[in-house]
Amino acid sequence: MLSMQSISSSDAWSSLATNQEFWSSLAQTLLPPYVNTCRWFAGKARQQTGFSAKSVHTLPLSDGDRAYLLILEALYADGIPENYLLPLSFVADHTAHSLPFQLADVPGKGRVGEVTIGGQTGILIDAIYDERFRQALFTAIGQSQTYPQPDGQITFLRGKGLDENEGQLPSQVLPVDSSNSAMTFGDKYFLKLYRKLFSETNPEVDMVAFLTDIGNFDHIPAFGGSIVWQHDNTPDITLGMMQRMVQNDKDSWAQTGDYLNDFLYAVPQRLFAIREDVFEKVELLGRRTGEMHCALYKPDAEAAFAPEPFTDEYREFLIRRFEDLLDRRYALLIDNYTKLDPQAQRLAWVFMEAKEIIDTFIADFRTRPFGSQRIRIHGDYHLGQVLATENDFVLIDFEGEPESSITDRKIKHSPLKDVAGMIRSYHYAVSAKLFNSAETEDLDPVHLQRVSDRWFYLIRDTFVDAYLDTFGTPHPLFKNNNEINFLLLIYLLEKAVYELGYEISYRPSWVKIPLKGIIDVVREIEKIRLSEGNLTPDVPLLQTGLLQDKPS
Known part of the structure; x- marks a missing residue:
């Protein structure tokens, strides 16, 4: 559901990565009501004391625009904080018609809220509903890209399950609500973004990568690649994994x-x-x-x-x-x-x-x-x-x-x-x-x-x-x-x-x-x-x- 609150920044969307005031304001206004409607947010039943933008990573898109991978920290009255991945895109009102996806197709659960950025009004959306973002993830995995960030780097690792010289494939978000988010590329690949993050690599990714790339075990959906946040002196944090799709009865x-x-x-x-x-x-x-x-x-x-x-x-x-x-x-x-x-x-x-x-x-x-x-x-x-x-x-x-x-x-x-x-x-x-x-x-x-x-x-x-x-x-x-x-x-x-x-x-x-x-x-x-x-x-x-x- 779209929040009635709205925030603004004089900076352009492409310059917001280091604007701490904007991210702090976002975490205190639009995000709390939005996140609490999301199926992947596990803290609904806990007494929340606030949210903060722990880290903001930049992902360039093919048309020169960018999306941000926000690491959102949820704070509670009791117990340790939790970290969640929220990828964000900005759709300005005057450019919505020229994008490779229809804003009308973005469901309510993907609409974060109205914002004014760099003098342009528009809407923040969960970037998984942005075709450009999905293609950026797919391309980066295929090319084993690394994107330096102010806080470490985002590394895309390619696995044996991804075909050589794979071209662009049509993508979509799977409509199933769960604790993670899933996208498909053609009828060949399945990409899972992990929403709740842990301060070490995800055991599923470790296992699937090992079985595919080291064990040569054919009877799993083969490992196509992963997305990892690497930063100094701390364990790598897994953000996503791609696998081959399997047709099953x-x-x-x-x-x-x-x-x-x-x-x-x-x-x-x-x-x-x-x-x-x-x-x-x-x-x-x-x-x-x-x-x-x-x-x-x-x-x-x-x-x-x-x-x-x-x-x-x-x-x-x-x-x-x-x-x-x-x-x-x-x-x-x-x-x-x-x-x-x-x-x-x-x-x-x-x-x-x-x-x-x-x-x-x-x-x-x-x-x-x-x-x-x-x-x-x-x-x-x-x-x-x-x-x-x-x-x-x-x-x-x-x-x-x-x-x-x-x-x-x-x-x-x-x-x-x-x-x-x-x-x-x-x-x-x-x-x-x-x-x-x-x-x-x-x-x-x-x-x-x-x-x-x-x-x-x-x-x-x-x-x-x-x-x-x-x-x-x-x-x-x-x-x-x-x-x-x-x-x-x-x-x-x-x-x-x-x-x-x-x-x-x-x-x-x-x-x-x-x-x-x-x-x-x-x-x-x-x-x-x-x-x-x-x-x-x-x-x-x-x-x-x-x-x-x-x-x-």
Whole structure:
């Protein structure tokens, strides 16, 4: 929505970069009401104490005009400030008709406010809606341009995914509102501008660039280039990334749901049917996942990507995070126990009774020797992060765990953490389909659980076997099968306990899904204890008898 406030400057638009009075006035008048209407601004719910223009960068346009990349600092009553990217163009009233885009096509959310600059009245717009600005970004990436600024430099880096001698392509802004802004160039390239900025490089850009340019991994939208703000004695700040566009049918969550429909319709007839092409797709995804991790395993890579051992520091990081998560989930479960259905209550009780088993498992992880290695991984891997093309898969969204800090998203893990994420995703797919469909609402929940378990275990084993076959043995990432099994249980348990919090808070009827996942892991932990002769007398066995229906 266009602000009713207006500011002016006697300087020409081309001379405003260093006019601190103008930017300060803009940050105090037009920008606060405007920014608070933007989907990408994450500070709406916080008590704001003001905005300031932290830095202003100049980007020349092809017609001799310029746009500005404003780094806007949002200040709050509590907590640290946040920095946002706001690119700006000025459209003077008397020149609007001669521009290569129509001002009428700029939506309300792209109109910052009315201004008078250098004696000319006009409107400030978010520059992503300016065709000249979009072409300037595309050209600068293609030419690997660097533009010096009063505060460092804006560097455009070209990636292998951008074709040589690529000419101008028609561009448009994607209409989807999100935390970032997206533009397309022809039907070939996708450019994302990051709005909320972090004081280090974006992990998604690091990962996509490494997989494309170093790992030569073909099953991601290839890295076309990036936009980086570099300034002295501070980490580089990523402003944007370009990738190849991928034509896809749907994501793998939706595809798996389609495959499950056939299975679902057979269940009431007491038939168990999985089509052969389902196994083929699962095997293919297992291979692609393994190939991704092989591409990330580069012993001679720079420090940010070089493999590392299981250090004491890493173990303590993982244990500290998991124990805190576990304590919060126990408390949440106790507070909400009476809201759960009988089956979920029985699972919850077994989980709470298994606390000593889990504590012993964590203690074992703290001291157990590991010869396996850790690398950078996807970090938020599930079926929704995989696009299904006609005959293959494309892996997307490498930003990492949404609730983790940028630094934590760059921590190296065993690639089995990604495997655990996909296994949990398959478990969700079958459980959600069978327990939330009209076709099965009259069936015994215990029978449904058995049927869903059979489907899940077959799919899980198919995925994991295909994944591990990709590496061959021995491989430095995995010392042996015992370590693979142990580490996979660590990550599966962490993932299922994490999921439990969301379901308790937002979907109580789904709580049984992560609880069942937790119980499955504890069963496997118990098998390890029995096989290794590590049974501790004062740690009870898993109380699976509690899962049985009590006679009325």
